Amino acid sequence: MPHDSSHAPEPVALSLSVPPRPARGLTEDLVRPVTADPGVEVLDLALGDEAVSAFLVRIVHGDSGFVARAASGERALAAVAATVAALCGEDIRAALAAPDLAFLTGLKPPAVEAFREVLLAVETADVAAVTTALAVLKS
Secondary structure (H helix, E strand, O other): OOOOHHHOOOOOOOOOOOOOOOOOOOOOOOEEEOOOOOOOEEEEOOOOHHHHHHHHHHHOOOOOOEEEEOOOHHHHHHHHHHHHHHHHOOOHHHHHHOOOHHHHHOOOHHHHHHHHHHEEEEEEOOHHHHHHHHHHHOO
16 A cells, blocks of 8 residues: 555644743842842942932943842832832932832833842841831732
């Protein structure tokens, strides 16, 4: 019996893409103890708002992220708000002075990922207090 190649099976398409990683929250695993060398630029949040603003304007347009060092939860929350403002082209000083919690908790996953690629960590001597202060951002 001759071989009939007209009934050859169709190739099966396989997806070889990497599955998407689960979306991180705005502050999930963001806070950590101070490290000797974080391997990226460090923003000392004890600096004045003008210096923090200038740093953020520069860093959000670069290719690497940064670590913020905060002595208080209030200043860490301000850093989160100011970083998002810098990424969105909003008023950084206003965000430092009065973080908009509703806006921050309403960010969509792509915006959260963009933020997390810039602000890599908040380092502090008081991890528990800063983590508690940032809990207002959990949606």
